[in-house]
Each structure stands twice: as structure tokens, then as C-alpha cells.
Amino acid sequence: MSEQSRQRIFARLTAGSQQVSAPIVKPDPMPAKTYNQAEKIEKLKTLMEAMRTEVHVTDAQNWIYKLEEILKTRELKSLVYPPETALGETLQSHWEKDASGLPQLIPYETEIEDFKDRLFSIDAGITTVAGAIADPGALILWPSNKEPRLMSLVPSIHIAVLEADKIFSSFLEAMQKEKWATKMPTNVVLISGPSKTADIEMTLAFGVHGPRELIVLIVEK
């Protein structure tokens, strides 16, 4: 069925495509603004905060203490994390030293079919990000074998750790510099804030299906 339909559709489209009269000239992509490092951080922070994201600018020595503070004030019970990443190793060793008052660390290490019920009951998830876009402010998540897709979606709180030197000025710049077209993975997601909706009377409400809170730690060298 599908094959015959395909043939008929293509026959009509091929006949129809002869109809075009004038050649179409496509304008060049619009030049995107470029920002310096300080501006990028500022822009990203401002735009993401406007979307009700909590953004902390910190550094390589202190981010883990900032994270501790965030977790403790919220009195979270469980945190899902990617065990095979550098982030995961840091968390493990930190938790081994002293985990009092901290949520239980839960590694995402099996396929979702064996982990689904557990995952849906976890309070928070922590991930790294591949980078970010200063304008429009958004994180770039590039999930992998080591960092599954649902960590940033299912738990009520998503904490993202971003290295400050991975912020691009624009979406186009990120795509071009990193040659996305040659290496698109299974899934890439841009995230600009916590889940939200305005479907009832255009009134903004947060945390409808995805995380209620998005917390970004921008780590400077």
C-alpha cells in the first residue's frame, strides 16, 4: 500500500515541480550577533532567568558546594546521575566523603525498561550539557550512551552543569562551529527553562509534564 501510494505521490509532485517559473534566490542567513565571554554569560543568565530558570555562576572549585546547598535547601531524597561521566565520578567521590543531608545518588545504568518505575519516583536529575546558546538563552543537551535522555525530563527538578567556555553566541553559530550537520546524534534538545503551559486562559503555569524547576550551574575555569 505504502509503496504504491509513494509512487503516485511522487508522480504528482514530479509533474507539479515543473510548474515553477522564476528561479528562487534565497537570501543569506541573517547575521547573528556575536558576544564576548562575559556578555555570553550575562545574556544566557538574563534570558534563562526570564524563563524562570535558576542560574548560578560558579567555578571549578566551588560548584560542588553550590550544588550541595541547592540539594540541601530543597531537602531532596533522591538524585539520578550519569555514573560513567566525569561529572558522575566527581559526585560519587564527593558523596563518599560525606553524604549527610544529601539525597541518595541513583545511577542511571540500565535500560529504561528496567528502570522506568524507579525513574518516575526520583526527585531530581543532574546532567552535563554539550553547551549553551546565549541568544536565545538555551542549553544544548546532547544525550549519549552515558547520559540518557530521560534524566533531564522525568524528575521534577533538572540540574544542569555547564562549562562556561561552551557558550555560543547564537543557535546558528553552535551548529556551524560544531558541524552538527555531519554528526547529528539520536537526539539533541535545546532547553530554555522549566516545563510550562499557558493553555488555560493564557495564564502561565510551570511544571506541567516535564521538570518544575531547572537549575543551571555555569562553571567558570
Added chain:
Amino acid sequence: MANHQPLDFKNNVSRALKDTQLIKNIQSAMNTLVLKRKNIFSDDAETEQLRTLGNATKSLALSKLPELLERLEKKCTENGIRVHWAETIPEANQLVLDIMKSHDATRLVKGKSMVSEEMELNAYLQQHGIEALETDLGEFIIQLNHETPAHIIVPAIHKNRDQISKIFHDNIPDSPYTENVDELNAIARKTLRKKFQKADVGLSGVNFAVAETGTLCLVENEGNGRMCTTVPGVHIALMGLEKVVEKLEDLPPMLRLLIGSATGQLITTYVNMITSPRKPGEKDGPKEVHLIILDNGRSKIYADAQRRQTLYCIRCGTCLSHCPVYNRIGGHAYGYIYPGPIGKILNPQVEGLEAAGVLATASSLCNACEEVCPVKIPIPELIRRIRNESYSKDPTSTVAGHGYKSNWIESLTWKIWAIANTYPLLNAAGIKIMGALGLKLPKVGPLKQWTHCRKAPEFAPQSLQELVKQNGVDNE
């Protein structure tokens, strides 16, 4: 559309005009949408440049549509996405059902998809014992209330909070009555989380399909779309064949146009780019991804260079929000899934003029739709084309059902008009008679209708030519 009731547009409009609550709900929301769009496109010159780029991107992609669709199919297949083609709605529904059956699946969670609405997929699947559940909050509300979307972007906007409170309380077991938006939201979240967890298959639409990489791009704010495309073991994506763009680099400007026009945001909460099913070693994501590409009349529209512009549409809904007619009658009166200005040109071309041609009459040709369209579709021009074709017996006309409105009164009137204006003596005599007697046309048939809320024109006793002869021309 399958099993569609004949459209009684006039009656629908009369009913909508009397529904003051509906109109209040619609207008208040549309005002918000219009203002939000205005804020996000505050720089006129930049917006114009962006719209020109959007128009060129779509027209270029469509000019090589067969090639791009082939490339998309090839890339997707290489990436492990299974591509299916559906010429008609029954075929597309059957394809979804077959995929469900091949997994013994009975539970489907759906992200927002206008193509699935076009297919009336939910009703079809329910007939086959499958639960098809809408998970976008607006779609969830109207599904509970057994309605179709009233707007492409904000489907439940015709309902206010009180009405939604009642819909939830009446239809969701054990839910307390509340008029608080956050609490309503929490009820939906709780109800649907369980569904995401248990669903066998997830379904979504496609905002843009990138031929270069075989990537399906989806935008959303709620996270239900990511749930549907990531949690269940199988993902089915539905797209109209016009949704393909050539390059990944087309996405940034197209997303800016779509999102800014649709909801007045710089970017949605999530921009989801899907290029393959779960690969070995990956721990989540669907193991199977199916892409169903639907024609349903689009390839016929495609063959006509002027009408092809209808296919530029990226379904942002901003022409609805800005339309004075939509603002006064809401979405349901149009009787089809695509309401408002885009519906006035799309439905008549897909369904034929006899079924849906009447929609093109519901326009004052104020041009607001064209002025805001992110891809510059000349909607008023296409409305006029459809109006013309409604009367045209010309065999070169291409819209199905053309000439359905042509009738002897109309043809005779034009014949008389032509004769009266071809012979100067006849013309002069006609003017004299009209001038002396005034316009005494009987108020019956179409004239009665036409003068129902308009004043019939009055003929002046003297023609302009006579007045000039008599008084000369005042050159200031």
C-alpha cells in the same frame, strides 16, 4: 475529511455570534497573543528581513520537493527511521493501526499534531479498541470534553477557567473541584504521568523535517512531546509532505519565525531534534521510530504555482489570532480542523469547493493575515482565487469543484453588463433611464440577501460626465 458532516457555515456563524462567553474567551486570548507577538517582533526591519528569508526558504524547499522528500526518506532510512507514505487519510490511519497491532499495543500517548486531527485519528483508533490519549494540556481538555481544537496553537482557548474546572471535575475520577490554574495543571500532570509511564506507543507531529540529516524537529513548552517521543518503546511521527526543509541551518530562522508568531516567545522550553531510534548502548528512547508522510490533497495543490503558496504554511496560527472574522466567531464555526484565514484557503482546496468553498466568503480582505504571516503567504490573493474559481467554468481552473456557484442569474447579469458597456448608445440610454428612475431593483433572491445588512446604492439623477459638462472642472 472522513465522515465529515456537511458544513452549514451560515448557521454556525449565527450561533457563534450569539455565544457571548465564547467570543469573550476568544478575544481576550487573541489580544494577548497579538501583543506577545508584537513584543517579540519589535524591530520592523529585522522582522521583514526574517519573513523574506522564511518565504524564500519555503519556496525553495517546495521548488525541489520531490528531491528533498527522497533525500529525507533516504537519510531517515539510513538512520533507522522507517518511512511510510500515505496518499489519503484512511491509508494514514491504517498505517498507525498496523504499527500498533504489530506490537499488540493498546495504549497510545499523543503529543500535539494537527495532521492527526486532520486524520481524526483518535476516533479511528478508539473504534479499534485503542486508547489514544492527548497529552498537551489544551488538547487534553478538549478531548475530555469531546471537542476539536478551536485554535491551531491554543486548542482549548474558547473555554475559560470556570468551564475547564467543571470539565476536569466531571471527567477525571477523584479530582477535587478547583478553579486555580496551578491546581488544574497539577491534576493534569498527575493523571498523565501515569499514562506516559504505561503507554506502548507515543505519537507526535513534526514541525520541520530536515532533508540533509534526516532530523525531525519538534517544538513545545510542556514536555509532553518529549515524553511521547522518548518514554514509550515506539514513536510514530506524522507529517504533511510540505514540512520538509533542505538544511539543518534552515532551522534557526524558521524556528524563530514559528515560535515568535505562534506564542510570542524567543524560543520554546524545548526544541527537540530526533534523528534516529535508540542505538545499541543507549539506555532510553524508542527502539522504533516511524515517520508517516501524508499527502491528503497536498500534491494536487502543489501542481499550481499560485496555490502552492498555501503549502508554505508552518501552522503558527498567527493569522487566526489577527483575523477580525476569527476573533468574532472562534474556530469551531469554520467546521474544519484548520480554521481562520489559512483554513479559508486550505480547506476549499483539500475538500473541494462544494464542500468548503463557502469559507472563502468569510473575509473582509483586510490583509491582516498576509501582513503577519511569517512566510508571507498571500492569503487574501488566494481567497480571491478561490472566490473566482467558485464561479469559474473555465476548464483551466484547477480547484476541485470550480464553477459550483455559477448560475444563470449571475451569467445573464454579466452578459447584460457586457453588452450595455460595449455599445455607447445603449450605455448612455441605460444611464439616462437609471438616472431618471433611480435604481429600482427588486429585493429578491441574491439582492435581498445582499441588501439584508447593506444599503442598496442609489443612482444620482445626473452622471459624472453630465456634471462635468455642465459645471466644468475645478482645477483648484
